[in-house]
Amino acid sequence: MVTELRLDPLSGRWAAIRPQRADRPDAFVDRTPWPTEQRSNCPFCKEHANDEQVLAETSEDNNWTARVVANRYPAFDTDEPFVVFNKGPVFTEATAGGTHEVVVFSPDHDKSFAELTNSEVADVMSLLKERLTAHAATKNLRYTQVIINAGREAGASVEHPHGQLLGISFVPRELAEEQGQFSRFVAGCLLCVALDAETASGRRTVLDSTHALVVAPYWSSVPYEMLVLPRNHGTHVHNEAPETLTGIGLAIRDCLAALKRTVGNVAYNVVLHSAPYNHGEPFHWHVHLWPKATTRAGFEMGTGVSINVMPPEVAAEQLRANLEV
Numbered sequence: 001m002v003t004e005l006r007l008d009p010l011s012g013r014w015a016a017i018r019p020q021r022a023d024r025p026d027a028f029v030d031r032t033p034w035p036t037e038q039r040s041n042c043p044f045c046k047e048h049a050n051d052e053q054v055l056a057e058t059s060e061d062n063n064w065t066a067r068v069v070a071n072r073y074p075a076f077d078t079d080e081p082f083v084v085f086n087k088g089p090v091f092t093e094a095t096a097g098g099t100h101e102v103v104v105f106s107p108d109h110d111k112s113f114a115e116l117t118n119s120e121v122a123d124v125m126s127l128l129k130e131r132l133t134a135h136a137a138t139k140n141l142r143y144t145q146v147i148i149n150a151g152r153e154a155g156a157s158v159e160h161p162h163g164q165l166l167g168i169s170f171v172p173r174e175l176a177e178e179q180g181q182f183s184r185f186v187a188g189c190l191l192c193v194a195l196d197a198e199t200a201s202g203r204r205t206v207l208d209s210t211h212a213l214v215v216a217p218y219w220s221s222v223p224y225e226m227l228v229l230p231r232n233h234g235t236h237v238h239n240e241a242p243e244t245l246t247g248i249g250l251a252i253r254d255c256l257a258a259l260k261r262t263v264g265n266v267a268y269n270v271v272l273h274s275a276p277y278n279h280g281e282p283f284h285w286h287v288h289l290w291p292k293a294t295t296r297a298g299f300e301m302g303t304g305v306s307i308n309v310m311p312p313e314v315a316a317e318q319l320r321a322n323l324e325v
């Protein structure tokens, strides 16, 4: 059997599609359970709601339904600009200011993004738009990375479902790489073309809605990887209309629910890529869903080439069958 290499046009990296032999045991593992103290000491539950609140959606009885709080242990803070110092032939350092916020999806400790109601998804997406608009207008913030880490294997340190916004004073390498790939692609917008090509093929479609096409991308580097493509070509998340953002949020929710029905309670990362604040075209914002069903091992780290045992065509078929829209 020849291993098939497929090029990821966003990252420029190869993925090796190497289906598992059918008789091999299931290699996908559920996330590890949390220690019980997590629940009683949860900083995001209603009864422990003392964190510095940045912004909230509230219900009629004035309780919050979703809210943004400052991270107690920020990875970045201060409004320092990005300034590089050369301290020796191989010692380059830079000051990096920024801001680190947490979006708590619901006061309910057990309600994951996949379980939010339509109006709860709309609330979360509206908070996101408002905070990103504020970040865009903040001096020295050049990019905000929006993520959801779900499960300890995916890097979560708190069980209560939440997302994070890391506003930083520099454009990180992954974004710069993607921007470069958009610039080098000459046949139009890279992701508008991908959207058309995947629609025409249909083989990797997971969800097809008014606002989004979700596919198991052709170049999937991990089993059940998904790419959420907004149908509307836009560079920045915070410039999108509220109904577009809600539509994308609902697509993410439904695909995460399908993932759980398909492979069980695996950990995952959701990664949103929007153009850096001072840049625009060519870019098409999008969302990566990366399940953590397998471990990134030495070969992947040494080569940047990932070996994917689940062909995206098969993954899409299974996910599609488990989608309840």
Ligand SMILES: [Zn+2]
Binding pocket: 039, 042, 043, 044, 045, 046, 108, 109, 160
């Ligand atoms: Zn909680």
Ligand SMILES: [Zn+2]
Binding pocket: 189, 190, 191, 192, 193, 233, 234, 283, 284
């Ligand atoms: Zn586009």
Ligand SMILES: [Zn+2]
Binding pocket: 010, 178, 273, 286, 288
């Ligand atoms: Zn991306």
